[in-house]
Amino acid sequence: MPAKLILSLDGLVLKELALSKERTTIGRKPDNDIHIDNLAVSGHHAVIVTILNDSFVEDLHSTNGTLVNGRPIEKHFLQNGDVVEIGKYRIKYVNEQAGATSGIYEKTMILKQPAAARSQRPAAEAPSTEGAAAAASVAPVPAPAVAAPPEPLPKVAAPTDEGPTGTVQVLTGPAAGRELALTKALTTLGKPGVQVAVITRRPQGYFITHVEGSSFPVVNGKILDAQPHFLMDHDVVELAGVKMEFFLKR
Amino acid sequence: MASHTHPGQVRSHNEDSLSCIPELGLAILADGMGGYNAGEVASGICVSLLGAELRQALTEVNLRGKGPLAPSATETLLRDHILRANSSVFRAAQSAPEYAGMGTTLVMGLFRDDRLTVAHIGDSRLYRLRGESLEQITRDHSLLQEQIDNGIITREQAKVSQNKNLVTRALGVSDLVEPEIRSYEIIGDDVYLFCSDGLNDMVGDEEIRFAMMTLRSNLQLAANHLVDMANDAGGRDNISVILVKVRREPPSRHGVATRLLSWFRN
Numbered sequence: 001m002p003a004k005l006i007l008s009l010d011g012l013v014l015k016e017l018a019l020s021k022e023r024t025t026i027g028r029k030p031d032n033d034i035h036i037d038n039l040a041v042s043g044h045h046a047v048i049v050t051i052l053n054d055s056f057v058e059d060l061h062s063t064n065g066t067l068v069n070g071r072p073i074e075k076h077f078l079q080n081g082d083v084v085e086i087g088k089y090r091i092k093y094v095n096e097q098a099g100a101t102s103g104i105y106e107k108t109m110i111l112k113q114p115a116a117a118r119s120q121r122p123a124a125e126a127p128s129t130e131g132a133a134a135a136a137s138v139a140p141v142p143a144p145a146v147a148a149p150p151e152p153l154p155k156v157a158a159p160t161d162e163g164p165t166g167t168v169q170v171l172t173g174p175a176a177g178r179e180l181a182l183t184k185a186l187t188t189l190g191k192p193g194v195q196v197a198v199i200t201r202r203p204q205g206y207f208i209t210h211v212e213g214s215s216f217p218v219v220n221g222k223i224l225d226a227q228p229h230f231l232m233d234h235d236v237v238e239l240a241g242v243k244m245e246f247f248l249k250r
Numbered sequence: 251m252a253s254h255t256h257p258g259q260v261r262s263h264n265e266d267s268l269s270c271i272p273e274l275g276l277a278i279l280a281d282g283m284g285g286y287n288a289g290e291v292a293s294g295i296c297v298s299l300l301g302a303e304l305r306q307a308l309t310e311v312n313l314r315g316k317g318p319l320a321p322s323a324t325e326t327l328l329r330d331h332i333l334r335a336n337s338s339v340f341r342a343a344q345s346a347p348e349y350a351g352m353g354t355t356l357v358m359g360l361f362r363d364d365r366l367t368v369a370h371i372g373d374s375r376l377y378r379l380r381g382e383s384l385e386q387i388t389r390d391h392s393l394l395q396e397q398i399d400n401g402i403i404t405r406e407q408a409k410v411s412q413n414k415n416l417v418t419r420a421l422g423v424s425d426l427v428e429p430e431i432r433s434y435e436i437i438g439d440d441v442y443l444f445c446s447d448g449l450n451d452m453v454g455d456e457e458i459r460f461a462m463m464t465l466r467s468n469l470q471l472a473a474n475h476l477v478d479m480a481n482d483a484g485g486r487d488n489i490s491v492i493l494v495k496v497r498r499e500p501p502s503r504h505g506v507a508t509r510l511l512s513w514f515r516n
Contacts, residue, residue, distance in 0.1 A: 051393075051397070051402070051413065052393070052412070052413050052416065053411075053412030053413050054403070054411050054412050054413050056403075077403060077404075077407040077410075079410060095412065184460075185457065185460065185461070185479070186460065186461060186464045186465070186475070188464055192467075196467065198464060198465060198471070200475060200478070202478065202482055203482050209471055210468075210471075211465060211467055211468045211471060212467040212468055
C-alpha cells in the first residue's frame with residue numbers, strides 16, 4: 001500500500017493523495033499535483049520525491065519556506081506521521097508500511113535492473129570504528145582480570161536498562177571485595193591464556209560461558225560444560241582459582 | 251573456522267545456506283529468496299555446487315603443485331564457478347513453476363597463502379576485525395547502498411528506510427550475473443565474518459565489533475553469540491554467520507599441504 005498525503009487547513013481535511021508518482025509537486029500554480037491557491041504559497045513551492053517505499057520532501061526555494069514538524073527544511077527524509085507545513089496548510093505523511101514487522105518488504109527481493117548499467121565500485125570503506133579504540137578483550141591484569149571494554153556507542157542496543165543489573169563480587173584472592181557491575185553485553189573474567197569465561201547480558205538474564213583455557217568455570221561447586229549457563233542470584237563462580245559471587249542489584 | 255545458522259524468531263524455515271571447508275580455506279554463505287521454499291533451494295544449490303566444484307578444482311591445482319596461484323588466476327577460478335552455479339540455479343528456476351524467480355545472494359572467501367579472494371553478489375556481507383577495528387569489506391549490491399553512494403540518502407536515513415532488503419544483484423535470476431571479486435592481503439590474528447543480512451539488520455556494527463573482539467579466542471562461541479544477539483533484537487530474518495581466524499604465524503613457504511593446512515585454527 002503506497003504512502004499517502006493528507007492536506008488540511010485549520011484542522012479540516014481538504015484532500016488525500018496517494019504517493020504513486022515519483023514526483024508530487026506542491027504549489028500555487030495549477031500545474032501542481034497539490035494545488036494550493038494561496039498567496040503565501042510559491043508557484044512551485046515544494047516537491048515530494050518517492051522512491052519505492054521512501055519519500056523525501058524538498059523545498060523548491062520557496063519565498064516563505066517549508067516546515068516539517070515545525071522546523072524549516074530544504075530536504076527531509078519523511079517518516080510516518082511527519083507534518084509538512086506550507087503557509088497555513090498542513091500536509092501529513094502517512095506510511096503504514098512503517099514499523100510493520102511482517103509483510104512483503106521484510107523479505108529480501110530482487111530489484112531488476114539492466115546488468116549493463118551497473119559497474120563495479122571499489123569496496124566499501126567501513127564506517128569509522130576507530131573512534132572506539134580502547135582495551136583489548138581481556139586485559140592483562142592480576143586475577144581476576146576484568147576487561148575494560150570501550151564505551152558502547154549509542155547503537156548498542158542489547159543491554160537494556162530494564163531489569164536488575166548483575167554484579168560480580170570477588171570473594172577470595174588479592175582482589176577480594178572488589179565489585180564489578182555487569183552493564184555491558186559481554187564481560188570477560190579470568191586470566192588470558194589460563195582460563196577465561198564471559199558473562200553475557202541478554203533479555204532473559206545473565207549467562208556465563210567458558211571461552212578459553214583447559215579448565216571450565218565452576219558454579220556452586222559444579223563444573224560447567226561448553227554450553228551457556230544461566231546465572232541465578234547469589235551463585236558462586238570459581239574461575240582461575242578465584243571465587244566470586246554473582247548477585248542482582250535492584 | 252566456525253559457523254552458525256538459525257531461522258530467527260519470525261520465519262518458519264531457514265533460506266540461508268552455508269559451507270565451510272577449512273582444509274581448502276573456503277567459506278561460502280548464501281541467503282536465498284523467492285517462492286515458498288524456493289529460497290532455500292536456490293541457496294542450497296549454489297552453496298553445494300560451489301563447494302563441490304571448487305573442492306575438485308583446488309585439489310587439481312594443489313596436485314599440480316606449481317606454487318601459489320596468481321591472484322588473477324584465483325579470481326578467474328571463482329568467477330567461472332560462480333557463473334556455472336548461476337546457470338544451474340537459473341535452469342532449476344525455469345524447470346519448475348514453484349521455483350520460478352528464485353535466487354540467492356552469495357558471499358564467499360578463499361583463503362590461500364597470504365591472500366583472501368572475496369566474491370559477493372547482493373547484500374550478504376564480509377567484515378574484517380583487524381586489531382580493534384571492524385571494517386565492512388564488501389559493499390552491498392542493494393538499492394539503499396546505491397542511494398547512499400549517490401548521495402540521495404545518508405547512512406542515518408538508511409537505517410530507518412522502508413526500502414531495506416531490495417538487492418540489485420542476485421545469483422540465479424537471469425542467465426547473466428556479475429559477481430564482484432576482489433583480493434586482499436591477510437595478516438595473522440585477523441578475524442573474518444561472513445554474514446547474511448539477518449545479522450547486520452538487527453545488530454549494529456559496534457555490537458558486532460565488541461562481540462568479535464571479546465570472544466575472538468573462541469570462534470564457535472562468538473558465532474553463537476552473534477546469532478543470539480540478532481535473535482534477542484527480534485530475529486526478523488534468518489541469521490547465518492561464518493567466522494574465520496587467520497593464524498598468527500605466516501605460513502612457511504615449503505610444501506603446499508602444510509601451507510594450506512596451517513592457516514586455520516578451530
